[in-house]
Amino acid sequence: MVLTFIGVLANIFTLGKDLFPLVALFLVSFTISSRSVLNEKLTKLLINTRDNSKELTTQLVEKNKAMQRNQDYEIYLATLKERNRIAREIHDNVGHMLTRSILQLGALSVINKDETVGEAINDLSGTLNTAMTSIRSSVHDLHDDSIALKPAVEDCIRPLKDRFAVSCDYDFSERMSRDVKLCFIGVIKEALSNTAKHSDGDSIKIIIREHPALYQLSIADNGSCSEKIDESGMGLANMRERAASLNGNINITSGSKGFRIFLSVPKQNLTERRS
Incomplete structure (x- = not known):
């Protein structure tokens, strides 16, 4: 296309100045055509990039779910x-x-x-x-394959007892489903890992309670944190996904009063999942 354009210009200049309006019109037409081709290429590139991004996001979500299952x-x-x-x-x-x-x-x-x-x-x-x-x-x-929640929690907190005074408050029945127990254990492990890495406190409080319509888990340390929570971190993302998988709600905060997590899982949705 460029060679054609140069050839046309050479012919026009040999013919004289009377053809300058035609030259101007040709230049405008050529510019519009070039921009149209460029825009088309950029649009295709944008679509391909967006599709690749969606595919990578889907793969990341699936790998994260697989990691949680493991x-x-x-x-x-x-x-x-x-x-x-x-x-x-x-x-x-x-x-x-x-x-x-x-x-x-x-x-x-x-x-x-x-x-x-x-x-x-x-x-x-x-x-x-x-x-x-x-x-x-x-x-x-x-020999039954059910999960014992209290011993599992004790296993989670045992490595931290040299640095933190850990207290646990339990109030739940043994009818708690295996899915909820695994969710709570996973969130507790992630939370304690975060506390061990970042907290300057010396105590941790874990509360697990059963209410008529829901189960609740709260975890809090007494450290101070001036840094804002990294919402994109893998650990926090794992906790949020665990809560979402059971249609639960999770609230994560940090500040002068320490790192705090409050998770609630409704029983109604659990019943629907089992039916």
Whole structure:
């Protein structure tokens, strides 16, 4: 196109000044045409950039969700491993001792001739059998794949006890769903990690409460923070996504009164998710 333009100009100049109006018109037309082509290219570039940005954002969201699922699974495996260890120790130690005691009482009952002693043996044998049934039930419950929230929270705060005085206040039933427990554990881990990195305080308060319509979690330290919260940080984004996945609300603040998190999860939405 440029070569054509130069060729046309050369021909015009050889023909004389009378064709200058035609030159001006040609220049205007050429400029408009060039801008149209340039605008078209820029529009295509903008569309491609926007599409690529959307695709990258989608990939980032999916990777973040996958990371959260992996974190939840690690929590689940660690909890299940500890529960199985306790169940195995109860079965191998207490269970075996009870079994041996029951067998010894049975043998003693066979050779006993005293009626009064026999009644005592029967009573003791019944008590031991009841204890054995209770132990078996407890071992079975420990092998269940549910998450024990309180021990999991204790595991989260244990590494911080050298630096912080950590207090926990619990008021919830064991009917709390596994999803809520995993959400609370994940938020607590992220919050404690943030406190360990940035807080100049020396105490942390964790409260978990159950209300008729919702569950609540609050975490607060007594440090002071003059820096504004980085809303784009991965840790805060993870907490917000966990809350959103259960249709919950989360409020995160920092300042002279410390770093504070308040999370609420409605029970109604949990019921709908299970149905």
